[in-house]
Amino acid sequence: MKIKSVRARVFQWKGKTVPPQGNFCSNAMDVLYAPQETMSTFRFHSWTVVEVETDDGIVGLGNVALAPQVAKLIIDEYLAPLVIGQDPWDYEYLNQRMYRATHAWGRKGIGMAAISAVDIAIWDVLGKSVGKPVFKLLGGRTKERIPCYYSKLYRTDLKAMQAEAQKFLDQGFRAFKMRFGYGPAHGQQGVVENLKSVEAVREVIGYDNDLMLECYMGWNVEYAKRILPKLEKFQPRWLEEPVIADDIDGYAELNRLTSIPISGGEHEFSLYGFKQLLDRKAVSVVQYDTNRVGGITMAHKINALCEAYSVPVIPHAGQMHNYHLTMSTLASPMSEYFPMFDVEVGNELFYYIFDGEPVAENGFLQLRDDVPGLGLKLKTEFLDQFEIVE
Ligand SMILES: [Mg+2]
Numbered sequence: 001m002k003i004k005s006v007r008a009r010v011f012q013w014k015g016k017t018v019p020p021q022g023n024f025c026s027n028a029m030d031v032l033y034a035p036q037e038t039m040s041t042f043r044f045h046s047w048t049v050v051e052v053e054t055d056d057g058i059v060g061l062g063n064v065a066l067a068p069q070v071a072k073l074i075i076d077e078y079l080a081p082l083v084i085g086q087d088p089w090d091y092e093y094l095n096q097r098m099y100r101a102t103h104a105w106g107r108k109g110i111g112m113a114a115i116s117a118v119d120i121a122i123w124d125v126l127g128k129s130v131g132k133p134v135f136k137l138l139g140g141r142t143k144e145r146i147p148c149y150y151s152k153l154y155r156t157d158l159k160a161m162q163a164e165a166q167k168f169l170d171q172g173f174r175a176f177k178m179r180f181g182y183g184p185a186h187g188q189q190g191v192v193e194n195l196k197s198v199e200a201v202r203e204v205i206g207y208d209n210d211l212m213l214e215c216y217m218g219w220n221v222e223y224a225k226r227i228l229p230k231l232e233k234f235q236p237r238w239l240e241e242p243v244i245a246d247d248i249d250g251y252a253e254l255n256r257l258t259s260i261p262i263s264g265g266e267h268e269f270s271l272y273g274f275k276q277l278l279d280r281k282a283v284s285v286v287q288y289d290t291n292r293v294g295g296i297t298m299a300h301k302i303n304a305l306c307e308a309y310s311v312p313v314i315p316h317a318g319q320m321h322n323y324h325l326t327m328s329t330l331a332s333p334m335s336e337y338f339p340m341f342d343v344e345v346g347n348e349l350f351y352y353i354f355d356g357e358p359v360a361e362n363g364f365l366q367l368r369d370d371v372p373g374l375g376l377k378l379k380t381e382f383l384d385q386f387e388i389v390e
Contacts, residue, residue, distance in 0.1 A: 006084060008050050011049055014385055017045070021155070021156040025345075026216055031183070042345065059125075062121030065113075072389070083098070083122070099294065127373035133324065134374050146365040179214045180218065182194050183218040184222070198213065224254050239260045240263045266317070274305055
């Protein structure tokens with residue numbers, strides 16, 4: 001079996017969108033002087049879909065959601081020629097080939113995201129070629145089903161957040177991640193608002209369910225030091241990405257300082273990036289994303305690394321490629337789960353592109369033993385609402 005072609009297309013959503021609410025989530029732009037930029041930069045309405053086809057007609061699907069137009073260009077210009085004509089079973093060689101050939105400019109960020117998409121598609125091919133789900137090629141089933149946490153609760157009106165938490169509590173979720181709306185630029189009033197929102201969600205879900213707190217890089221070390229002691233009484237399971245991804249010392253300092261586990265990694269790349277985070281005890285929960293980190297080949301290695309460091313790994317963003325790794329990894333206790341909503345930030349866009357994403361039941365996800373590959377197909381239902389760039 002040889003790889004015959006690699007096709008990368010950008011799916012740009014043109015359908016209905018829900019405008020983001022006021023301070024729906026803090027982010028890395030918040031410290032800049034032009035606050036009007038902050039929320040508008042925080043949207044992902046395009047996706048790159050990669051199809052790797054073999055000479056015996058198997059088509060594997062991969063995807064990447066960071067800077068999709070650039071990812072497509074990298075795949076077309078640099079990566080496709082490196083894998084076409086090759087045996088997909090040489091996946092380690094192919095992953096290294098893509099990683100090393102683009103190392104001068106691609107080893108972090110969009111270069112790795114593009115590699116990830118091709119690698120994921122190759123794994124889909126492998127599963128399909130032997131009639132096995134991908135998780136069976138990675139170690140198989142380590143859990144009966146995957147516990148997942150409800151991930152949304154953007155910062156809006158507190159009553160609306162409480163109603164949202166109640167709705168998904170009633171659906172059987174036992175873990176919830178909420179977003180902070182305020183950062184350093186909002187001063188002490190923002191601190192108060194942040195604390196109020198945590199209190200409001202705890203009021204609904206109680207203390208026998210897990211609560212995760214998301215900063216999306218919208219704070220800095222000084223601000224985090226001020227607010228963390230006040231958050232401890234709410235017993236969060238973790239506090240996510242308090243500072244920008246490059247501030248590893250900042251993560252390490254905060255992780256030493258507080259009893260709240262600091263989590264991160266959705267903006268980190270490669271095996272080496274995660275070794276650094278773990279060596280420096282910068283995070284207590286690792287949250288790589290398979291379609292950023294270097295694909296399934298790389299994520300599988302990071303899982304092993306996390307196991308050896310006794311740090312749980314809970315991939316970012318839900319999605320099939322992450323679920324297969326979570327299912328096959330003892331070090332991975334649960335998955336993030338974004339339910340399907342109207343298109344808003346874009347975290348939900350993959351539901352509009354792919355068929356086959358599992359739907360949570362009572363806070364659990366299931367992967368089927370009898371569906372080969374990743375178990376995804378391109379969806380036709382919303383096709384006319386995308387502009388597709390070949
Ligand atoms: Mg996050």
